[in-house]
């Protein structure tokens with residue numbers, strides 16, 4: 340009989356550890372998102388150019404996901420409804436006339452949502468970015484290190500208690516361990 | 527820890543960066559016309575400045591862009607950073 344590979348999430352086994360986190364900290368592995376790395380010339384204009392966050396460390400939400408600034412000519416486009424191939428094809432059509440490129444990187448990272456009144460203190464323990472809501476609020480992002488792994492950190496909301504972390508799938512287990520361990524002091 | 531000012535991301539910790547050697551070394555206009563010795567000089571020979579030194583750095587854990595910096599090699603102080611294509615002010 341043929342055996343079919345079951346699709347699984349790298350953080351499936353951490354569900355119970357996340358559920359047992361102290362009050363004031365919530366960590367949830369988010370469902371898979373399609374992600375495409377978009378490269379375009381810095382001076383790209385038109386509807387596509389206007390839709391992109393141009394300020395370093397910015398992100399904007401779109402109809403079905405978000406777009407994160409990764410560099411002066413590079414963006415990460417995430418979609419919750421379009422499949423990886425579809426998203427890549429859509430963006431490739433937009434990128435081609437602008438001498439750009441679009442590459443599917445959906446398998447590269449997974450998304451974690453960290454919330455709660457201790458969320459900022461928790462992340463600050465392993466991250467040198469100033470996460471205070473006066474400078475890092477909804478619409479701001481940072482590519483940096485958290486613990487010993489590289490992450491894309493997104494601020495949601497205006498109160499500094501809601502973050503999304505994009506981390507490489509192969510480092511997700513490490514980061515989950517780090518978060519659970521760092522949370523013990525808030526027990 | 528020393529902070530390095532990425533021209534795009536702003537001040538970040540030193541560990542996020544990667545060193546890329548001396549800056550502003552022009553690629554030879556006609557590499558095929560160079561003697562082996564001149565080619566070796568282009569590829570391997572670098573200044574060993576004591577004092578202000580223009581260097582290439584990459585923000586490898588952040589935006590992953592290359593940029594230039596002027597650093598004092600005696601004190602490790604970064605005097606300025608600027609984008610590729612710009613001139614140090």
Ligand SMILES: [Zn+2]
Pocket residue numbers: 532533534535536585588589590591
């Ligand atoms: Zn940078």
